Amino acid sequence: MQQEVEFIKLSATQNMTILIKTNHPLKDYPKIAAKIMSYDSVHAEQVGFIEKSTNDQATAKLFMAGEEFCGNSCMALACLIASEQQAEANVVLESSGIDDLVLCNVQKNIDRYECQVKMPIPQKIWQSTIDYEGIGRDIVFIRYDSYLHIILKVRSFSNHLKERIQDLARLLGKALDERLIGILLYREESNELAPLIYVPALESMVWERGCGSGTASIGIYLAWKKKREIMEKIKQPGGTIQVSANYTEKSKHVQIKGIVDIVAKGRAYIKL
Incomplete structure (x- = not known):
């Protein structure tokens, strides 16, 4: 059947x-x-479905294919809504993978959009060790409502290391009941991030060129480690995403800011 x-x-x-x-x-x-x-189709790293919101305060609902939460997809939808309104806008969204509404601020810069998104606060952060296929070091776990991020500090992003990390993600996908597992390779001295995102339900594993949720987790980690509010620009293969975060007893918040381009619109023909 073709749709x-x-x-x-x-x-x-x-x-x-x-x-x-x-x-x-x-x-x-x-x-x-x-x-x-x-x-052999449109080709991308992730897919979200635009639904009518069930909350009067939200403009639309974003439902990700793996039922996960995705910061960059929220950013993309907010910018799409602003482009259709032909105005800079504060956009409120519902999203899969999170109960709270997602607050976005969109500014137009010539023919592209800059968007700031208020991101989820993790339930828990803890440090542990892992010893898998020669990967033996301290790592940081960041637990959210519907996904798990793991920060692994590295000196380089070698292909050999990436292959082992992919195997680890598959292993964790089988062992854990998670909608999404993100393994974030982080070079702290240069603020560089290589994010692997694995969605078990879709068997989708991608080394993303830019990861909003991963950037938020790096910000939360740095604020947790330094015990103060931070603002950093996190370099990634596709560019830079800015994060501001705090994770203390008095205040917990995290926001990301990035650039969005509308690349194409059209119709695809999908055989199911």
Whole structure:
């Protein structure tokens, strides 16, 4: 069976995101996402479905194909809404993977958009050790409502290390009941991030060129470690995302700011 899918493709710090406007049964979301993300279709790193909000305070709802939360996809949808309104805007969204509303501020800069997003606060942060395939070092776990991030500090981003990290992500995917597992390779001395995002339900594993949620976790980690508010620019393969965060007893907050480009709009034909 072939379905016609209306889509918009956006680049949030080169984290290529497809947003789908047409209505489809929820059960078809994973199949549609897997097909439209593939090399022989529109090709992207992640897919979200635009739904009507059930909350009067929100403009729209973003439902990710793996039912996860995605900061860059929220940023992309907020910028799309602002572009349709042809105005700078404060956009409030509902999103899968999080109960709270997502607050976004969009500013237009010539033919692209700059968006600031208020991100989820983690439930828990802790440090532990891991010894897997020669990876023996201290790591930081950051637990959110619907996903888990693991920060692994490294000196370089070698292909050999990345292959082992992918195997580790698959192993964790089988052992843990998580919608999303992010393993964040972080070079602290240069503020560089290489984020691996694994969504078990979709069997989607991507070394993202820019990761908003991963950037937020790095900000939270730095604020937790330094016991004060921080503001940093985190370098990633696709560019830089800014994060401001605090994680103390008195105050917990985190925001990211990045650039979004609208790349393409059209219709795709998906065989299910």
